[in-house]
Structures are given as C-alpha cells and as structure tokens.
C-alpha cells in the first residue's frame with residue numbers, strides 16, 4: 001500500500017530577503033482537518049511562512065504542496081495568474097489588521113472575490129455572503145461599512161470573506177492581536193466553531209490558552225527554524241528546548 005501524501009506538505013522551505021535568511025529549511029506536514037498553532041518570538045518568520053503558503057510572498061527555496069498540487073511553482077505569466085487564482089480560492093487567510101476594503105459594504109467585501117474568481121452570479125454570491133455572515137454572527141451588519149464596525153466585528157467579517165471562497169485551508173496570522181481584550185473572545189469563538197467543522201487551519205498566535213484549547217499540534221519557531229513541535233500538552237507544559245522554555249516563561 002502506498003502511503004497517503006499529507007494534505008499540506010511543506011518541504012525544506014527557505015526564504016531570504018536579500019542577504020537576510022528568514023526561513024531556514026522548514027518542513028511541516030498537516031493532515032486534513034488538523035489544526036496547527038505556530039508560536040514564537042516576533043521576527044522569527046511566522047508571518048513569512050504563512051505568506052509563503054498562499055503564495056503572497058513566494059519562497060526562495062523548497063516546496064509547498066496542497067492536496068497533491070504544488071503551490072509554489074514557476075509558470076509562464078498567464079498560467080501563473082490562473083494558478084494564483086486557484087491558490088487564492090483554496091487557501092483563505094485572515095490578517096491581524098483585517099484588510100477589509102474600506103469603501104465597500106460588508107456584503108460587497110464578501111461577494112467581490114467569489115464573483116471575480118469563481119464567476120458566480122450576483123444572486124449566488126449574495127446567498128453565499130449571507131450564509132457565511134450568519135455563521136460568524138454578522139448577518140445583521142451586511143449593509144454596514146467597515147468603519148461602522150468594531151474590531152471584533154471587522155475580524156468576523158474578514159473570516160466570513162475568506163470562508164466564502166470555500167477554502168481547503170484557513171491561515172490565521174495573529175487574528176486577535178489588534179483587538180481590545182474584550183473583543184478577542186468573539187473571534188476566538190468563531191475559530192473554535194470552524195475547528196468543530198473540521199476546517200484545516202494553521203494559526204499563528206500569541207494566545208497560548210487559545211492555542212492549547214483548539215490545536216492538535218504546536219510548532220515553536222525561532223530565528224527561521226522550527227525549534228520543536230508536538231502536542232499542546234507537551235509543548236506548553238513540558239517543552240524540551242531551552243529556547244521554548246524561555247519563550248513560554250514570558251508568555252504563559
């Protein structure tokens with residue numbers, strides 16, 4: 001029997017900005033439905049890794065595969081554009097600063113990409129927007145502009161927008177770091193609901209309690225390498241490496 005390939009397979013990922021080596025040979029496999037947390041000090045390369053996974057900022061070495069398809073590949077311009085469209089559909093990303101389109105209402109924030117990339121009708125896109133907004137408890141704000149929403153509400157809309165593409169994977173880059181403390185829980189709750197629906201997720205976070213409550217695995221990154229990884233019970237309570245221990249001492 002041949003061994004099934006991992007759902008997400010990151011092999012020897014490397015990324016440099018000029019002389020600066022930010023990712024130094026990172027390998028990571030994620031199974032379908034798994035939830036992986038990435039923790040580590042500021043500047044360790046967490047965002048760079050997430051941005052590479054959805055080809056926002058391509059690797060300089062190594063490979064990223066999703067369900068047997070290589071994400072980072074050299075293609076002639078036209079083919080690459082088409083490939084990127086597919087990648088954007090398959091991999092949803094949520095950013096620290098929401099990145100909603102400020103001049104568009106919530107509805108259009110969500111319908112824009114599905115209409116453009118999936119070529120679905122206005123009617124179907126609207127139905128999709130309503131369905132996803134309902135899921136994050138934001139349906140009643142469908143005709144609001146982002147400026148009329150709280151940070152937690154903006155982030156829930158951003159999550160609904162990503163979900164509207166019906167992605168295979170969701171990437172979260174410190175989705176709650178910019179929020180006032182009292183707004184963190186409403187966003188965490190949405191992520192917990194996604195976890196219950198078996199969404200595959202990679203979550204960069206500073207919230208150790210949250211990571212422990214939802215994640216199957218935790219990776220500790222420092223200076224562009226994965227220092228150690230394991231189940232939350234081990235990484236948070238019995239880490240092997242001194243660098244992990246020092247980091248957690250400051251953050252737990």
Ligand code: ADP
Nearest residue numbers: 017020022040041042043044045046047048049
């Ligand atoms: P983290 O998300 O873990 O805080 P980042 O991935 O944002 O870390 O950054 C890792 C390192 O890469 C930092 O030293 C940062 O300054 C550098 N870096 C990130 N993006 C760029 C860029 N576009 N150009 C140059 N350096 C960058």
Ligand code: MG
Nearest residue numbers: 046047048173
């Ligand atoms: Mg970051």
